[in-house]
Amino acid sequence: MEIIGWIAAGLTTISFLPQAIKVLRSNETSSISLWMYSIFSVGILCWLIYGVYLKSSQMIISNLITFLFAVIILRAKVKNG
Amino acid sequence: MEIIGWIAAGLTTISFLPQAIKVLRSNETSSISLWMYSIFSVGILCWLIYGVYLKSSQMIISNLITFLFAVIILRAKVKNG
Numbered sequence: 001m002e003i004i005g006w007i008a009a010g011l012t013t014i015s016f017l018p019q020a021i022k023v024l025r026s027n028e029t030s031s032i033s034l035w036m037y038s039i040f041s042v043g044i045l046c047w048l049i050y051g052v053y054l055k056s057s058q059m060i061i062s063n064l065i066t067f068l069f070a071v072i073i074l075r076a077k078v079k080n081g
Numbered sequence: 082m083e084i085i086g087w088i089a090a091g092l093t094t095i096s097f098l099p100q101a102i103k104v105l106r107s108n109e110t111s112s113i114s115l116w117m118y119s120i121f122s123v124g125i126l127c128w129l130i131y132g133v134y135l136k137s138s139q140m141i142i143s144n145l146i147t148f149l150f151a152v153i154i155l156r157a158k159v160k161n162g
Contacts, residue, residue: 005131011124018116031112035099043092050086054135 002058009062016069023076030081037074044070083139090143097150104157111162118155125151 023029044067051059104110125148132140 001131001134004127004134008124008127008131011120011127013124015117015120015124018120019114022114022117023112026112028112031104031107031109033100033103036096036103039092039096039099043089043094043096046085046089046092050082050089050139053082053085054137056135058131 005056005058009058013062013065013069016066016073020069020072020076023073023080027076027080029073029077032073032077034074034077037070037077041067041070041074086137086139090139094143094146094150097147097154101150101153101157104154104161108157108161110154110158113154113158115155115158118151118158122148122151122155 023032044063047059048063048067051063104113125144128140129144129148132144
């Protein structure tokens with residue numbers, strides 16, 4: 001069952017890459033929610049801490065990378081509105 | 082430490098609500114990535130299965146609700162382009 005954790009971590013983490021590329025390429029973020037990415041970024045930091053507690057490598061690695069993507073999208077939103 | 086799991090689950094789950102409201106109200110999804118929400122929805126289903134395996138109520142409840150929000154946003158994207 002550990003493999004399901006890796007697939008889950010891989011998919012939800014990598015899913016933010018096309019969104020990050022899209023906003024960086026287009027500089028267009030009008031339909032992106034500022035509230036979503038603000039709350040989401042803080043939440044991902046909490047998942048990271050919880051993953052350390054659960055000793056789940058899947059959660060630690062995926063939340064580190066997801067946090068990076070979320071901050072890229074959040075930064076683009078703040079910049080472009 | 083269980084409380085951190087609940088805070089994490091609460092924040093990342095609720096973060097998708099303002100995004101869902103935004104796309105439903107505006108019918109505007111041009112800067113939303115179709116790839117992101119397609120991959121993300123499948124990934125969240127995998128997290129749900131992994132949460133059942135870990136017996137983590139936080140993961141099960143939050144991923145059920147997140148899946149609902151993700152499908153709402155994905156459906157709006159498919160409809161509005």
